[in-house]
Amino acid sequence: MADTNAECNIKVLCRFRPLNESEIVRGDKFIPIFQGEDTVIFGGKAYVFDQVFPTNTTQEQVYNTCAKQIVKDVLGGYNGTIFAYGQTSSGKTHTMEGNLHDPQAMGIMPRIAQDIFEHIFAMDENLEFHIKVSYFEIYMEKIRDLLDVTKNNLSVHEDKYRVPYVKGCSERFVTSPEEVMDVIDEGKANRHVAVTNMNEHSSRSHSIFLINIKQENVETEQKLSGKLYLVDLAGSEKVSKTGAEGAVLDEAKNINKSLSALGNVISALAEGTKSHVPYRDSKMTRILQDSLGGNCRTTMFICCSPSSYNDVETKSTLMFGQRAKTIRNTVTVNLELTAEQWKKKYEKEKEKNRSMKETIQRLEAELNCWRNGNAWLPHVECNYVLAGIPSTPCTPCSPCSIASSIVVHISHEERQKYEEEIRKLYKQMDDKDDEINHQSQMVEKLKEQMLDQEELLASSRGDSERVQSELCRLQTENESSKAEVKEVLQALEELAVNYDQKSLEVEEKSMQNKLLAEELAKKMVSQSFKKLVEVSGHQRKRIAEVLNGLTRDLREFSTIVGNREIKLITGAIEEEFTVARLYISKIKSEVKSMVKRCRYLENLQMDCQRKMEETSRELSSCQLVIAQHEAKIRSLTEYTQNVEMKKRQLEDGYDSLTEELAKLQAQGTAEETRSPTCISENKTALEEQMQSHREMHSKQLNHLRDEINEKQKIIDDLTDCNQKQRLELEQLHGDFERLRTQEHHKSRQLEELTTGGKLKSACMELNDTGGFLTQKQKISFLENNLEQLTKVHKQLVRDNADLRCELPKLEKRLRSTAERVKALEGALKEAKEGAMKDRQRYEQEVERIKDVMRTRNPFRRPHAAQIGNIIILARYGLGITSPVSFKVI
Ligand code: ADP
Ligand code: MG
Numbered sequence: 042m043a044d045t046n047a048e049c050n051i052k053v054l055c056r057f058r059p060l061n062e063s064e065i066v067r068g069d070k071f072i073p074i075f076q077g078e079d080t081v082i083f084g085g086k087a088y089v090f091d092q093v094f095p096t097n098t099t100q101e102q103v104y105n106t107c108a109k110q111i112v113k114d115v116l117g118g119y120n121g122t123i124f125a126y127g128q129t130s131s132g133k134t135h136t137m138e139g140n141l142h143d144p145q146a147m148g149i150m151p152r153i154a155q156d157i158f159e160h161i162f163a164m165d166e167n168l169e170f171h172i173k174v175s176y177f178e179i180y181m182e183k184i185r186d187l188l189d190v191t192k193n194n195l196s197v198h199e200d201k202y203r204v205p206y207v208k209g210c211s212e213r214f215v216t217s218p219e220e221v222m223d224v225i226d227e228g229k230a231n232r233h234v235a236v237t238n239m240n241e242h243s244s245r246s247h248s249i250f251l252i253n254i255k256q257e258n259v260e261t262e263q264k265l266s267g268k269l270y271l272v273d274l275a276g277s278e279k280v281s282k283t284g285a286e287g288a289v290l291d292e293a294k295n296i297n298k299s300l301s302a303l304g305n306v307i308s309a310l311a312e313g314t315k316s317h318v319p320y321r322d323s324k325m326t327r328i329l330q331d332s333l334g335g336n337c338r339t340t341m342f343i344c345c346s347p348s349s350y351n352d353v354e355t356k357s358t359l360m361f362g363q364r365a366k367t368i369r370n371t372v373t374v375n376l377e378l379t380a381e382q383w384k385k386k387y388e389k390e391k392e393k394n395r396s397m398k399e400t401i402q403r404l405e406a407e408l409n410c411w412r413n414g415n416a417w418l419p420h421v422e423c424n425y426v427l428a429g430i431p432s433t434p435c436t437p438c439s440p441c442s443i444a445s446s447i448v449v450h451i452s453h454e455e456r457q458k459y460e461e462e463i464r465k466l467y468k469q470m471d472d473k474d475d476e477i478n479h480q481s482q483m484v485e486k487l488k489e490q491m492l493d494q495e496e497l498l499a500s501s502r503g504d505s506e507r508v509q510s511e512l513c514r515l516q517t518e519n520e521s522s523k524a525e526v527k528e529v530l531q532a533l534e535e536l537a538v539n540y541d542q543k544s545l546e547v548e549e550k551s552m553q554n555k556l557l558a559e560e561l562a563k564k565m566v567s568q569s570f571k572k573l574v575e576v577s578g579h580q581r582k583r584i585a586e587v588l589n590g591l592t593r594d595l596r597e598f599s600t601i602v603g604n605r606e607i608k609l610i611t612g613a614i615e616e617e618f619t620v621a622r623l624y625i626s627k628i629k630s631e632v633k634s635m636v637k638r639c640r641y642l643e644n645l646q647m648d649c650q651r652k653m654e655e656t657s658r659e660l661s662s663c664q665l666v667i668a669q670h671e672a673k674i675r676s677l678t679e680y681t682q683n684v685e686m687k688k689r690q691l692e693d694g695y696d697s698l699t700e701e702l703a704k705l706q707a708q709g710t711a712e713e714t715r716s717p718t719c720i721s722e723n724k725t726a727l728e729e730q731m732q733s734h735r736e737m738h739s740k741q742l743n744h745l746r747d748e749i750n751e752k753q754k755i756i757d758d759l760t761d762c763n764q765k766q767r768l769e770l771e772q773l774h775g776d777f778e779r780l781r782t783q784e785h786h787k788s789r790q791l792e793e794l795t796t797g798g799k800l801k802s803a804c805m806e807l808n809d810t811g812g813f814l815t816q817k818q819k820i821s822f823l824e825n826n827l828e829q830l831t832k833v834h835k836q837l838v839r840d841n842a843d844l845r846c847e848l849p850k851l852e853k854r855l856r857s858t859a860e861r862v863k864a865l866e867g868a869l870k871e872a873k874e875g876a877m878k879d880r881q882r883y884e885q886e887v888e889r890i891k892d893v894m895r896t897r898n899p900f901r902r903p904h905a906a907q908i909g910n911i912i913i914l915a916r917y918g919l920g921i922t923s924p925v926s927f928k929v930i
Pocket of ligand 1: 058096128130131134276
C-alpha cells in the first residue's frame, strides 16, 4: 500500500426534487429556500452542505459537479463511494440510476460507466485495466446477489488488508460501457423477478453496485486498484408513516435497524470517538466500513422532498447529512509496490527500526536507573517512542511525569505476540462471522424447510383427510358390496339349485320339444310352418347357446360357491358379482319367460293337434255324410227314372186306348148303318165309357204330374244343396288334405278306422232309415258339421296367423335378449376394465402418497406403518381381502 495518506471529509450533497403531481393537486407548500450553492433554508433553519441542488438541476449538472471527480479518483487508485440517502420517493433512484437508457435523464451509474471508459481510453497506453462489476442488494439483513439469484444470503469477510468484502458475490468482467449497462439491466431484471411488489421492495432494500478497477503499468509493473460503491439506500422514513403492521412492520424495523446502524456509525464517526464504531451492527455498515471513516473518498447525496407534507422527514434527512458532513476519512492510494520499491521501503524501515531499537535500549537503561533509585542521567537524550506514535523530543521531567507518559513498554516479541493474538482474534471474529452467517443461513434453510414441511404437512393432512374420506367411502362401499356379495352368493346358491332343476326341466323340455319338433317337422308341409319351425329351431339353438353359456358361467359360479373358496381378488369382482347377479336374475326371468313361452307354444301345438284331430274326425264324418248324400242322390235319380218309365207306360196306355177308341169308332159307324138306334145307344155308352176313362186318365196324369213336380222340386233342392256341399266339401277337402298331410300315420289310421266304422254305421242308418226325413236330418247334420268345420278351420287359420304374428315377436324378443346378453357382456367387460383402472389408479394414488410420505419424512419410520395401514385400508376398500395382497404390503 502507498503511504501517501490524506484526510478528507465526506462530501455531502443535498438535492431537492420538484413537487410531484399529487403534492401539487393536494396543494402542498414548497418549503425550501435556496441560498447560494451550498445552503438551503428549510423550516427557518439553514443547512449548509458541500453543494445544494435545487429542483431544476439537471442530471448532467449533478454528475459533473460531484461524480465526475470520483471517477478520476477511482482511476487514480482511491476507493470511492456514492450514497443516496432520503425518504422514499425523494429521488434516490432518480439520482443514482435515473432513466438508464435516456442520455438526458440517465443518473450517476450509467454516466460513470461511460466516463470510466472514456478516461481509460484517454490514459497511458502502457496501462492495462481489469474492470469487474458486482451488483447485490441487502434486504432484511440478507445479501442477495442480483447477478445470480441462487445466492440469496451472502456473508461479509475481510481481506488481507482487513477491508470487508462480500464473499462469493458474482463478479463480471466488463470491457465497455454497454457491458456495464447490460449487467445493470440484468441485475434490475433479477430484482424484479424475485419480488411481487417492486415499489415496496425497492423502498425497503439497499442496492449496491460495485465497480472494481485494477490497473497495471506494463512497463513499471506498478499496480493500482480502486473500488467504487454506488449505493441506493432504502427509504429513511419512519415506520409509523408507512402505516406498516405485522410482518411488514418487522421488515421495516429491520430495514430501519440497518439504517439506524448507519446513523449510529455516522454519529460515532462525527463525534470523533473512533475507539468504537459499530460497523458490525449491520451488514450494510460492515460492507461500507471503508467508505465511512476509512480509506475512501465518499460522496453522500441527501435527497429531499420540498413538500410541506414531508417536512419532518426532510428535516431529519438534512440533519443526517449535517452529521455525515463532519466525518473525516483518511484516504490512501491503493498502490501495490514493485520489488524495487519494496526493497527501498524495506531499507527505510530497517533504518527506522535500528534507531528505534537504540532509543529503546537507552530508555530501558534509564528505566533501570530509575528503578534502582539512581539519579537521572542528564546527558542521556531520550525519545519515548511507542509503536506507530511519532517520536517527540524528550524534555526533562519528573519521574512520575515520565512514568505517566510511558504507559507500557512492550518488547518486540510481546508486540508480535499481541499482534498475532489480535490477528487470531480477528480471525476468530471472521470465523464467528462465518459461523453466524452459516448458522443464519442454516436457520433460514431450516425455516424454509419448516415452511415446506408445514406446507407438506398441510397438504398431506389434506391428502390423508381425502384418503380417510375415500377410505370411509370405500369401507361403506365395501360393506354394501359385501352384503351384496352375500346376497349374490345366496342368490347364486339358489340359482345353482334352481338351475339344476331348470336345466333338467329344460333338458326334458328340449327333449319334448325335439320330439314335438320332429313331429311338427313331419306334420308341417306348409311353407309358413316350415319357416316357423326353422325360425323357432334357430331361436332354440340360440337359446340353447345362451343357456349353455349361462350354464358354463353358472357352473363356474357353482364350483366357486361349491368350493367355498371365494377369493375376492379385486374390488372389481364384487362389482362383477353384483352385475352378474343382475344378469343372472335377468337371465332367470328370461329363462322363465322362455319356459313359459315354450309351454305356451307346446300348449298351442297340442291345441293345434287336437283341433286337427277333431277337424279330421269331422271331415271323415262329413265325407260319410257326403257319401250318404251321393247314395241318396243316386236312389233319387233311380226313382225319377222309375217315374219316367211309369210316365212312358201311361203314355203308351193312352196311345193304345186312343187306338182302341179309333177302332171302336170305326165299328160304330159300320153298325150305325145297320141299326141306327142300337148304334146310337152303343155310341153313347161308349162315349160315357170313354169319358170316364178320360177323366180317370187325366186324374191319374194330373196326380202323376203333381208328383213329378214335387219330386223335381226336391231334386232341384237336393242338387242345389249337393252342389253347395260339393263346393264346401271341395274346400274342406282341400283344407282337410292340407291338414291330413300334417297328420301323422297314426291319425290317418285312426281316421280310416273311425271313417270305416262310421261309414258302416252311416250305411246301416241309410239302409235302415232311408226316406226323406232321414235325408233331411242328415242334411241338417251335415250343415251343422260343415258349420263347425268352417269354424274350426277359421280358428285354425287364426291360430296360424297368431302364431305367425307371435313368431316375429318371439324372434325380436330373442334378438333383444341376445343383444341384452351382448350388452351385458360388454358392460361386464367395461366394468371389469373400469375396476382394473380404478384399482390401478388407487394403487398409483397409494404409491404417490407413500412416496410423498417417504420424501417428507425420510427419517420418521412410524409413518411407514401409517402408509402401510393406508395402503392396506385402501386395498381393503377396493375389496382385496386376499392374504397374498397383505403380504405384498
Ligand atoms: P426514491 O428512489 O427515493 O424512492 P425516486 O427516485 O423513485 O425516489 O423518485 C420518485 C419520483 O420522483 C420518480 O418518478 C422520479 O422521476 C421523480 N423525481 C425524483 N427526483 C426528481 C428530480 N430531481 N427531478 C424530477 N423528478 C424527480
Ligand atoms: Mg428508489
